[in-house]
Amino acid sequence: MKVAGVVLATALALALQTTLTGTGAVDFVLVVVVYVALTSGPVTGLLTGTLAGLVQDALASGVIGIGGLAKTIVGFLAGIIGTQFIVAQPLPRLVVFFAATLLHAVVFHGLYLVLNLRQFGSAYAAIAGQALGNALVGVVTFQVVELLPGVVERRRAAKHRLRR
Amino acid sequence: MAILDLRQRAGYLFLAVLLGLVILISAQVNSKSGVPVLEAAVFGVFAEVQRGTSAVVSGISRAWSGYVGLRQVHADNERLRQRLAETQLALQEQRALADRSHGLERLLELRHRTSLRTTGAEIIAAGATPDFRTVTIDKGARQGLMTDMAVMAPAGVVGRVIVPSGNAAKVQLLIDRNAAAGAVIERRESRAQGVVVGTGNGRLRMEYVSEIADIVVGDVVVTSGIDGIYPKGFVIGRVEVVEKIGPAYKQILVRPAVDFSSLEEVLVVLTPPEGREAAREPTP
Numbered sequence: 001m002k003v004a005g006v007v008l009a010t011a012l013a014l015a016l017q018t019t020l021t022g023t024g025a026v027d028f029v030l031v032v033v034v035y036v037a038l039t040s041g042p043v044t045g046l047l048t049g050t051l052a053g054l055v056q057d058a059l060a061s062g063v064i065g066i067g068g069l070a071k072t073i074v075g076f077l078a079g080i081i082g083t084q085f086i087v088a089q090p091l092p093r094l095v096v097f098f099a100a101t102l103l104h105a106v107v108f109h110g111l112y113l114v115l116n117l118r119q120f121g122s123a124y125a126a127i128a129g130q131a132l133g134n135a136l137v138g139v140v141t142f143q144v145v146e147l148l149p150g151v152v153e154r155r156r157a158a159k160h161r162l163r164r
Numbered sequence: 165m166a167i168l169d170l171r172q173r174a175g176y177l178f179l180a181v182l183l184g185l186v187i188l189i190s191a192q193v194n195s196k197s198g199v200p201v202l203e204a205a206v207f208g209v210f211a212e213v214q215r216g217t218s219a220v221v222s223g224i225s226r227a228w229s230g231y232v233g234l235r236q237v238h239a240d241n242e243r244l245r246q247r248l249a250e251t252q253l254a255l256q257e258q259r260a261l262a263d264r265s266h267g268l269e270r271l272l273e274l275r276h277r278t279s280l281r282t283t284g285a286e287i288i289a290a291g292a293t294p295d296f297r298t299v300t301i302d303k304g305a306r307q308g309l310m311t312d313m314a315v316m317a318p319a320g321v322v323g324r325v326i327v328p329s330g331n332a333a334k335v336q337l338l339i340d341r342n343a344a345a346g347a348v349i350e351r352r353e354s355r356a357q358g359v360v361v362g363t364g365n366g367r368l369r370m371e372y373v374s375e376i377a378d379i380v381v382g383d384v385v386v387t388s389g390i391d392g393i394y395p396k397g398f399v400i401g402r403v404e405v406v407e408k409i410g411p412a413y414k415q416i417l418v419r420p421a422v423d424f425s426s427l428e429e430v431l432v433v434l435t436p437p438e439g440r441e442a443a444r445e446p447t448p
Contacts, residue, residue: 014210014292015213015214015217017290017292017293018210018214018217018289018290018291018292018300019214019217019218019221019289019290025294026294027293027294029292029293041174042174042178043174043177046174046177046178046181047181050181050185055210055292056292056293057293058207058210059207059210059292059293060291060292060293060295060296060298061296061298061326061327061334061336061340061342062293062295062296063189063192064188064189064192065185065186065188065189065192066189067293068185068188069182069185069186069189072178072181072182072185073182076174076178079174108295109295111189115189118341118342123364123365126294126364126365130294
């Protein structure tokens with residue numbers, strides 16, 4: 001059930017990433033990887049990162065495995081952070097998503113640079129913008145997922161009271 | 165029990181996955197062959213998903229437009245936009261033809277030149293990662309698309325086909341950091357040649373320009389045709405920034421003629437450029 005949820009979330013993120021044009025400021029797939037890692041731990045985080053990264057690499061025009069490697073590292077470390085620290089408030093979550101995006105960019109761009117496959121130039125502003133975008137989307141996702149069951153419960157209770 | 169062991173040995177699993185990915189990357193970096201099999205297969209399958217997603221999204225969008233009573237206006241608008249797009253492309257083609265015939269007249273050599281054969285395609289998906297500026301179109305190898313075919317819009321050059329699958333193709337946009345096109349300044353007094361490369365941030369940079377070349381802000385940059393991909397004379401963009409250090413050009417930035425953020429339909433040039441056309445013809 002949980003595996004199906006993770007696969008579905010990853011597929012949805014990929015569909016969003018490839019369907020919505022002009023979403024360069026947010027990497028939805030990375031948001032899903034960090035979310036899964038924080039909620040399910042390092043093993044699920046790293047496996048989600050590997051799977052999502054490889055599929056994303058295959059759909060992009062780069063070397064297959066570089067995005068997978070970057071997302072595996074991010075998923076594993078985010079999972080470790082999720083199990084070792086209490087990351088239950090919006091601010092710590094914002095920091096984790098922001099730092100995860102920076103780490104992903106360092107590994108991803110760094111590997112391309114080291115292997116002399118591609119030059120990314122001084123993309124600091126773009127990376128910072130993407131980190132902020134990912135952090136905001138990640139925190140909002142957490143809030144929505146956590147608030148949704150409560151809202152549904154309250155609506156049901158209110159309907160019950162009205163009927164009586 | 166096995167799952168429990170797996171969780172306890174997260175570190176080993178992490179290292180094993182990393183090792184696997186490093187081997188995967190190494191294999192690709194060393195090989196000089198074309199498109200990796202995994203990329204082509206995953207792209208082919210996911211293109212169908214993208215086509216479905218795009219069909220659902222556009223279906224909902226069209227149903228809503230009809231619902232609010234703008235169906236006729238919408239259809240008229242679409243038809244007129246299509247006609248305008250075709251006219252703009254024809255205009256560009258005519259301009260390229262006129263430019264070419266001027267040169268040929270000067271050489272007292274007139275040749276018959278066939279017009280470009282194109283096919284219209286719809287963009288069904290954006291790039292899978294923000295680091296690569298690519299789009300997916302709804303035409304592929306079955307419609308005659310091949311690698312390195314030029315992709316144009318009425319406003320100018322869009323990019324080139326890099327991965328054609330059965331019914332879809334991945335297009336590398338000219339603004340991608342790895343994209344480049346042979347370019348020339350259209351102004352008759354200049355005709356400075358260079359190479360336009362993508363910067364990844366929506367702008368283009370013109371490189372390899374002679375220091376004695378005459379380039380000013382506002383100059384129109386068109387394809388030179390020397391790259392064997394893009395036909396000659398199609399608009400790339402307009403010079404936006406010219407920075408010089410002494411006699412040498414430090415930086416020439418070009419604003420693309422095409423608005424890549426609102427691109428919906430494109431034209432794929434099926435006619436190969438002159439140089440490649442000869443190369444493709446079978447030898448008797």
